[in-house]
Amino acid sequence: MVNFDLSSEQKEIKEMAMKFAKNEMMPKAGEFDESGKMPMDILTKAWELGLVNTCIPPEFGGTGFSTLDSMIITEALAYGCLGMNTTLMANDLALLPIALGGNDEQKKRFLTPFTESYKIASFCLTEPGNGSDAAGLKTTIKEDGDHYVINGQKMWITNAGYADLFVIYCTTDPALKHKGISCIVLDDKNVAGLEIGAKEKKMGHRSSDTRAVTFTNVRIPKENLIGNLGDGWNLAKMTLDHSRPMVAASAVGGAQCALDHAVKYAKERVQFNKPIAGHQAIQLMVADMAMKVEASRLLVYKAAWLLDQGKSNTELASYAKAFAADKFMEVATDAVQIFGGYGYSSEYPVEKIMRDAKLIQIYEGTSQIQRLVIAKEIFSRS
C-alpha cells in the first residue's frame, strides 16, 4: 500500500516552517545575498523554534524528528533562502556522524550543547586536491600519547569562520585509500595549529560562510575519535545517506519557490494584450516546471522514508540528489526566462535562485558522482 498523505503533525511542521521561511527569511534573503554576511538573528531564531539540528536524538536533548520530518523542514527553509538554509543544514551534516557513530558519552558531550544554545558546526571532508575523489584525502592523523595529531588542509568548509565544532575526516595513510580514513571531532576552536582561511567569494549561497581550514600539528584528545581508526569512510557514507536526501529537499524548496514566483509573475505580466499566463508558450514551461518539482519531491520523500523504515537508501538518495538538483537548475533557469529581462535583474528574486541552484548540482557529491553511485549499485546486483 502507498500513502502519500503527510500526518497532521507533519502538515503543521510544514506550515510553521513555511511561515518562518516566508516571514523571516524571504524578506531578508536579497540583503544578505548582497552583503554576504551571516544573518545571525534569523539563524538564532530558527534554532529557537527547533528548526535546526533535527538529527539530534531526544535522549540528548533533540526533538526526535524522523528523516522525513527533517526533509519537510529543509524544503521549507530552502524556500525561504538557499544560502541561509546551507548554513543551517551544514550543522546537521557535521553532527550526523556523531549521532550515527558516536558513543553515548560523545553524543552527550558534543550534541547536547547544540540543544542548549545556537552553536555552529563544520563538516571537513573536501580538500583542495580531493573533491569527488573523497577517499583520496591527504589530511593525516597520527597517535601521540593520549592525543591524535592532525595535519592537512580542508577546502570549501561551510560555517568554518563561525564553527564551535569541526568534524574532520583524515587518514592514517593516504595509500590505504578509504580503509585508512577516520573521523574525529575538534571541539576547541582556539586549539594551537588551527587556521581558518579567508571567506570565499561565491556565485550563490552568498550569506553562507565558506572557507579553507588548515591543521598544523593540531592535537585532539583520543576520546574525540568517532568509532575506531579506519571507521571514517563508513561513517561518511552513512552520513551521506541522510544528508543527500536533505540537499535534494533543499533543491525542491528552491525549485518550488522559483515556480511560485514564475506563476505569480505570469499572471501579472501583460504582453500582446493578455497576461503571459494566457500564452501557451508560458503554460508549457510552467507545466514542465511543476512536474519536475513534484517528481523531485517524491524521490526525496521515498529516499527519506526508506531510512525511516531502517532500509538501505544509498541508491535512492543519489536518485533524489541528482534528479532534484538537475531539475532545480532547469526550473530556476526557466523561471528567469519567464521573467524575461526582469528575471536577469537582481531587483527580482529569481536571479538569486538561479545562482543558488547551481551549487546544489555540485556540493554533497556532484550530479555526475550521484550517477556513478547509482550505476555501481545497479551493476553490483547479481
Add this chain to the structure above:
Amino acid sequence: MNIFVCIKQVPDTETKITPNGDGTYIETSSIKWIMNPYDEFAVEQALLTKQANSGSTVTVVRVGGVKDTEALRTALAMGADDAILVESDDNLDSFMTAKALKGAIEKSGKSADVIFTGKQAIDDDCLQVPQLLAGMLNIPSVSVVVGCEEASGAFTLKREVEGGALEVYEVKSPALIACNKGLNTPRYASLPGIMKAKRKPLAQHSLADVGVSDADRRVKYSNFQLPPEKPAGKKFEAMDEAVQASVVAEVVGLLRNEAKVI
C-alpha cells in the same frame, strides 16, 4: 488566573472565495483554513498574561467543524494548555456562536478571570461575538485593544478610536478583551511546541451539550453571491495636442454622466 481565548478558523486570506452550488454558503471543500489573524493577537496576549501570573492556565475555545482543527492545534502548539471544541458544521450566526462559547466556558468548570478574543473575524466581519459573549456573561468588554497591561487582576487597556487617538480603560477581572493588530507580535509555534500539543487535552462538545439549538438562531443566511465584476477601465489617447481639447471634454462628460462623480 483562568485565562480563556476564543478563536475562529477562517479561510486563508489568499483563498479565492466562491459561493456553493445552491448559494446557501461559501464553497468550503477547497479552502485552506487558518486561525483568524486577530485571534493570534488574543492567543499571544493570553500567553503573555499567563507568563506574568504563575499558576495560570490558558484554555482556547472554538466553535466550528471538526474536520480541520488547525487553529486549535496551532494555539496549543504556541503554548495554550488545553482546548475545547464545540462541533458544528452549520453556519452559525453571531448570537449562537456567543452562546455556544459561553456554554463551553461554563462547562469547563473553571470561572473565566479574563477572556481574550480577536476584535473581529476576517471572513464575515460581523464584529458581534465578543460583545455578545461579554453581555451574556455579564462582564465588561473592551474592543479594538492595542495596549494591555495587567496588575493583580486589573487591566489597563488602550483602545484605538477615530483619528488615531487612544482611549484608556481600567477594567477589573473578570473581563473580555477584544484584540487588535499592533497589540503584540504573535509568537511562532515552535517545533517542540507542535510535538507537545499532541498530548494536550482537547474536549469536544456538541451544540446541544452547551445548550444551543436552532431556536437560538437570530439570522438566517439566505444567499451568498460574488460582487459584480468591475468593468474594465477606459484609456484615452491624448498625446496629440490637436485632440486634447476634445478628449478632455469627453472625459469630463463621462465623469459627469456615466460615473456620476462630478
